[in-house]
Amino acid sequence: MDTGRILSAVREKKPLIHHITNQVTISECANITLATGGLPIMAHAKEEVAEMVAHADALVLNIGTLTTEQIEAMLLAGKQANDLQLPIILDPVGVGATGLRSECAKQLLTKLKISIIKGNAAEIAILAGGVAEIKGVESIAVSGDVEALAAALASETGAVVAATGEIDLVTDGCRLVEIYNGHPLMAEVVGTGCMTASVMGCFAAVEKNFLQAAVAALAAINVAAEEAAMEAAAPAAFKNKLFDKLHGLTPAVLSAKQRLEERVVTV
Amino acid sequence: MDTGRILSAVREKKPLIHHITNQVTISECANITLATGGLPIMAHAKEEVAEMVAHADALVLNIGTLTTEQIEAMLLAGKQANDLQLPIILDPVGVGATGLRSECAKQLLTKLKISIIKGNAAEIAILAGGVAEIKGVESIAVSGDVEALAAALASETGAVVAATGEIDLVTDGCRLVEIYNGHPLMAEVVGTGCMTASVMGCFAAVEKNFLQAAVAALAAINVAAEEAAMEAAAPAAFKNKLFDKLHGLTPAVLSAKQRLEERVVTV
Amino acid sequence: MDTGRILSAVREKKPLIHHITNQVTISECANITLATGGLPIMAHAKEEVAEMVAHADALVLNIGTLTTEQIEAMLLAGKQANDLQLPIILDPVGVGATGLRSECAKQLLTKLKISIIKGNAAEIAILAGGVAEIKGVESIAVSGDVEALAAALASETGAVVAATGEIDLVTDGCRLVEIYNGHPLMAEVVGTGCMTASVMGCFAAVEKNFLQAAVAALAAINVAAEEAAMEAAAPAAFKNKLFDKLHGLTPAVLSAKQRLEERVVTV
Numbered sequence: 001m002d003t004g005r006i007l008s009a010v011r012e013k014k015p016l017i018h019h020i021t022n023q024v025t026i027s028e029c030a031n032i033t034l035a036t037g038g039l040p041i042m043a044h045a046k047e048e049v050a051e052m053v054a055h056a057d058a059l060v061l062n063i064g065t066l067t068t069e070q071i072e073a074m075l076l077a078g079k080q081a082n083d084l085q086l087p088i089i090l091d092p093v094g095v096g097a098t099g100l101r102s103e104c105a106k107q108l109l110t111k112l113k114i115s116i117i118k119g120n121a122a123e124i125a126i127l128a129g130g131v132a133e134i135k136g137v138e139s140i141a142v143s144g145d146v147e148a149l150a151a152a153l154a155s156e157t158g159a160v161v162a163a164t165g166e167i168d169l170v171t172d173g174c175r176l177v178e179i180y181n182g183h184p185l186m187a188e189v190v191g192t193g194c195m196t197a198s199v200m201g202c203f204a205a206v207e208k209n210f211l212q213a214a215v216a217a218l219a220a221i222n223v224a225a226e227e228a229a230m231e232a233a234a235p236a237a238f239k240n241k242l243f244d245k246l247h248g249l250t251p252a253v254l255s256a257k258q259r260l261e262e263r264v265v266t267v
Numbered sequence: 268m269d270t271g272r273i274l275s276a277v278r279e280k281k282p283l284i285h286h287i288t289n290q291v292t293i294s295e296c297a298n299i300t301l302a303t304g305g306l307p308i309m310a311h312a313k314e315e316v317a318e319m320v321a322h323a324d325a326l327v328l329n330i331g332t333l334t335t336e337q338i339e340a341m342l343l344a345g346k347q348a349n350d351l352q353l354p355i356i357l358d359p360v361g362v363g364a365t366g367l368r369s370e371c372a373k374q375l376l377t378k379l380k381i382s383i384i385k386g387n388a389a390e391i392a393i394l395a396g397g398v399a400e401i402k403g404v405e406s407i408a409v410s411g412d413v414e415a416l417a418a419a420l421a422s423e424t425g426a427v428v429a430a431t432g433e434i435d436l437v438t439d440g441c442r443l444v445e446i447y448n449g450h451p452l453m454a455e456v457v458g459t460g461c462m463t464a465s466v467m468g469c470f471a472a473v474e475k476n477f478l479q480a481a482v483a484a485l486a487a488i489n490v491a492a493e494e495a496a497m498e499a500a501a502p503a504a505f506k507n508k509l510f511d512k513l514h515g516l517t518p519a520v521l522s523a524k525q526r527l528e529e530r531v532v533t534v
Numbered sequence: 535m536d537t538g539r540i541l542s543a544v545r546e547k548k549p550l551i552h553h554i555t556n557q558v559t560i561s562e563c564a565n566i567t568l569a570t571g572g573l574p575i576m577a578h579a580k581e582e583v584a585e586m587v588a589h590a591d592a593l594v595l596n597i598g599t600l601t602t603e604q605i606e607a608m609l610l611a612g613k614q615a616n617d618l619q620l621p622i623i624l625d626p627v628g629v630g631a632t633g634l635r636s637e638c639a640k641q642l643l644t645k646l647k648i649s650i651i652k653g654n655a656a657e658i659a660i661l662a663g664g665v666a667e668i669k670g671v672e673s674i675a676v677s678g679d680v681e682a683l684a685a686a687l688a689s690e691t692g693a694v695v696a697a698t699g700e701i702d703l704v705t706d707g708c709r710l711v712e713i714y715n716g717h718p719l720m721a722e723v724v725g726t727g728c729m730t731a732s733v734m735g736c737f738a739a740v741e742k743n744f745l746q747a748a749v750a751a752l753a754a755i756n757v758a759a760e761e762a763a764m765e766a767a768a769p770a771a772f773k774n775k776l777f778d779k780l781h782g783l784t785p786a787v788l789s790a791k792q793r794l795e796e797r798v799v800t801v
Contacts, residue, residue, distance in 0.1 A: 016670045024293050024309050026558050030724040035769060040724065041628070041670035042558050045601045048632035055631060055669065067312045094308070097322060098315035135322065136283045136308035188514070190297040190307065234511030235302060244768030247722070291560050291576050334579045361575070364589060365582035402589065403550045403575035455781070457564040457574065501778030502569060 001177070003216035003258050004251030006207045011037040011251075015057035015205030017198060020044045020074050022064025022093065025191030029060070032195040035247040036220070038202035044070060049077040057205035058086055060197050063104055064093035064137070071104050078112035087115035087204035087213075090159075091197040094137045095119070096126035109157055115210045117153065118162040118197050121146045128153040137193075139165070147176060151265045160210040162200070162218065164193060170214045171265055177215045180259035181222030188235040189242070196221050199246075219258040224249050226257070268444070270483035270525050271518030273474045278304040278518075282324035282472030284465060287311045287341050289331025289360065292458030296327070299462040302514040303487070305469035311337060316344035324472035325353055327464050330371055331360035331404070338371050345379035354382035354471035354480075357426075358464040361404045362386070363393035376424055382477045384420065385429040385464050388413045395420040404460075406432070414443060418532045427477040429467070429485065431460060437481045438532055444482045447526035448489030455502040456509070463488050466513075486525040491516050493524070535711070537750035537792050538785030540741045545571040545785075549591035549739030551732060554578045554608050556598025556627065559725030562773075563594070566729040569781040570754070572736035578604060583611035591739035592620055594731050597638055598627035598671070605638050612646035621649035621738035621747075624693075625731040628671045629653070630660035643691055649744045651687065652696040652731050655680045662687040671727075673699070681710060685799045694744040696734070696752065698727060704748045705799055711749045714793035715756030722769040723776070730755050733780075753792040758783050760791070 015038045021029055026042055033040035043052045046069065053059055059081040061074050081088050092105045105127060108114065117124070122132035122139035128149040133140040142149070146163050154161040154173035162170045168179040186192040199221050203213040221242075227249075228241035282305045288296055293309055300307035310319045313336065320326055326348040328341050348355050359372045372394060375381065384391070389399035389406035395416040400407040409416070413430050421428040421440035429437045435446040453459040466488050470480040488509075494516075495508035550573045555563055560576055567574035577586045580603065587593055593615040595608050615622050626639045639661060642648065651658070656666035656673035662683040667674040676683070680697050688695040688707035696704045702713040720726040733755050737747040755776075761783075762775035 014669075018670075022309070023290055023557055024297050024307075027294065027561065027724065030558050031769070034722060034724055039670045039672055040558075041631075042556070042599050043628075043632070044599060045634055047602060048600070048634040051632040051634075065309055065311060066315070068314060094310075097308075098310070098318040100312055100315040100318075135281075136285075136306045138306055188301060190294065190301055235298070235514055236507040236510035240507065240770040240774065243770035247769055289576070290557055291564050294561065332576050332578060333582070335581060361577075364575075365577070365585040367579055367582040367585075402548075403573045405573055455568060457561065457568055502565070502781055503774040503777035507774065 001212055001215060001260060002255060003219045004255030006203050006213060006216040007220055007254050008251045009206035010202045013206050014039055015202055016041055016055060017058050017060060017201040017205065018043065018053050018056035019060045020049065020070060020077055021060065021062035021194065024064060025194040028191045029194055029198040031243055033198045033202060035243045036199050036202045044073045046073045046076055049073045050080040053077045053080040054084065056086060058201040060089045060201040061108065062091040062093055062194055062197060063101055064194065066101055066104055071107065074108060075111060078108065082113050087210065088112060089116045089118060089197050089200045089204060090114045091194060092119050092123050092127060094134065095123050096134050114157060114159040115204055116160045116162060116200055116214050118200060120193065121163050121165050124153060124161060124163040125149045160214050162214045164196065168218045170211060172211045174265055175211065176263055176265045178261045179215060179218045179222060181219055181226060183225040183229040185229050185235060185238045186225050189239045215260060219260065220249060220254055221246060223254055223257045268479055268482060268527060269522060270486045271522030273470050273480060273483040274487055274521050275518045276473035277469045280473050281306055282469055283308055283322060284325050284327060284468040284472065285310065285320050285323035286327045287316065287337060287344055288327065288329035288461065291331060292461040295458045296461050296465040298510055300465045300469060302510045303466050303469040311340050313340045313343055316340045317347040320344045320347040321351065323353060325468040327356045327468040328375060329358040329360055329461055329464060330368055331461065333368055333371055338374065341375060342378060345375065349380050354477065355379060356383045356385060356464050356467045356471060357381045358461060359386050359390050359394060361401065362390050363401050381424060381426040382471055383427045383429060383467055383481050385467060387460065388430050388432050391420060391428060391430040392416045427481050429481045431463065435485045437478060439478045441532055442478065443530055443532045445528045446482060446485045446489060448486055448493060450492040450496040452496050452502060452505045453492050456506045482527060486527065487516060487521055488513060490521055490524045535746055535749060535794060536789060537753045538789030540737050540747060540750040541754055541788050542785045543740035544736045547740050548573055549736055550575055550589060551592050551594060551735040551739065552577065552587050552590035553594045554583065554604060554611055555594065555596035555728065558598060559728040562725045563728050563732040565777055567732045567736060569777045570733050570736040578607050580607045580610055583607045584614040587611045587614040588618065590620060592735040594623045594735040595642060596625040596627055596728055596731060597635055598728065600635055600638055605641065608642060609645060612642065616647050621744065622646060623650045623652060623731050623734045623738060624648045625728060626653050626657050626661060628668065629657050630668050648691060648693040649738055650694045650696060650734055650748050652734060654727065655697050655699050658687060658695060658697040659683045694748050696748045698730065702752045704745060704752065706745045708799055709745065710797055710799045712795045713749060713752045713756060715753055715760060717759040717763040719763050719769060719772045720759050723773045749794060753794065754783060754788055755780060757788055757791045
């Protein structure tokens, strides 16, 4: 898979990524979009989201600090994105922790056509109907096989599913790619998951093969994390370096450093 | 007082700290929680706060960008926390500046059992019924003795009261501890006060003696600030180092560097 | 123009700058206010904004993540600011991208007396009734002469108009000042535009000649950016340095490094 080619396309097209996202990492999501090579726009008023999506190249929905007003805005924006055939990335932050989040995720998945669902192992398991333990927004334990659950969720929804963890996996229900890049410091910074969804928005905006887009996005932020960790050993320093290493990441370096394994889903 | 022991417990238990907080420092509060050793969760929709608190180990309420919807959510979350006997930390940001903030603080203090009230000298004085000048969220001047006002507020509410300033003080109305650690650069960064409340949430989640929890939390962030200031002389650099020094702070170093004075309240 | 003198006045008076602003850069706006020498206050509940403005020295309105509730709060706060003759800075982020933003900007400009309108070239052109292309919040192209459009907007509204870009320009409709300071890395960081409005709030709070206040504010953040770029070559590192260089900027250095050209408007 040529991840560098997709990064090149992001840098060339500068896609506009519309986010309806949480208050915690909204600044980080905007900055990582810029660092990747896209342009961020954040807008959540129901009076303007459909109009704003019409200018965008992809839509990122993140339920991290969900409200009922946001659900309404997400549905309006998502319907517009579907009508315009723009990719939608869903980050179901903390799904399963409360009924509101679970109900919202269910509505988004049934009323909208989602291109990529990105979550940690527990979030993906819960969406797939499995059993998992989540503590706040952190995945603690999953009963059963994450690969099987992710593939089932992909088959059921038609979305590409990305489950992040020590090893990330992306599947469309038939094929599965594991991404071995990354660094443990990513878990010491709030929002690397949210940022990953923004990077996926940039990549999906320029690559219609969403399996490839999701894999390339994960490879990109993970390679940047590896480079950041070579120069920073603590969370805040690492976070700053992560932006700057992704900003400076070249397609050639990305292609050279990607560590992927692709195979058919075996479950 | 063995502050290091409490920090050890935080690191071991990884308590989940539910915040209903302001939009300005919400990211900083989440990151400092992680740096301390806890896990942050931010949620403010009235439809989910009670359910989210049920998973948490402590609740932090911060009125920095208050809305009427937030007051409702704070009361729902706080009632649940009280029912479950979880500690509640109240950060009455800017109380006294507007009627909305004063009315909210009054409601929270009368309808909920608060474990720790943390504010600057002016905020504590105003809550205690005293007279103080506040400029935005900065304490300018207090008429009267902060120690007496803090002790009176503690006695009246049953909460431990922490008044931050050049020297921080914590009191339960009978005993009083002064914390001499800290650094002036903390005042040059927006949100060190909010972050302190998050650190207190982590400590109160593992130490039921809230006087000790509040003192240990102040000692921890203040010792981290001292270490940060040895490597950074300007606000943004200092802020980054503050996260990283707290993340790297060991119980042994905390215990060794704490500078506390404990005595009975003399007023 | 003695920009250093105005910076001195900011440092001496420590003006309180009330912001009603977007969720993306609210933390950055607060921190840059502190770095400039002012005190930030963020408040947006309609129940408290008028009361909060009464304590403030200037009001900054930013429509970056606009909601209908915010429009109401902005009008209440703005009316109070006008009654108290406090300067109002308007940052019409993304105006023209949606009807909500355009309608809001129109209401603010007709119902309030705005002191300084600060936008990128496209935003200023759109407000002036011209034609421009905006992508998210980035100015892509303007049909016609930005100087003429800015001068027309100034004449029509009575506000000083600042159009940022490679070369910034500030005009009151009669005179025009170009600011040649600055650095391309400012465009690689989300929120330098928003932060500029906060700096203008600080300067306008102490200098009633709003043309001079706007010019001095732009010179200050741009000179800080130049100094930051000498020590940082990537966005996140640059952003941290920007805060710290503005925090450390002395009036003498600002006056020495400012690169301004003043002339009468020729269109």
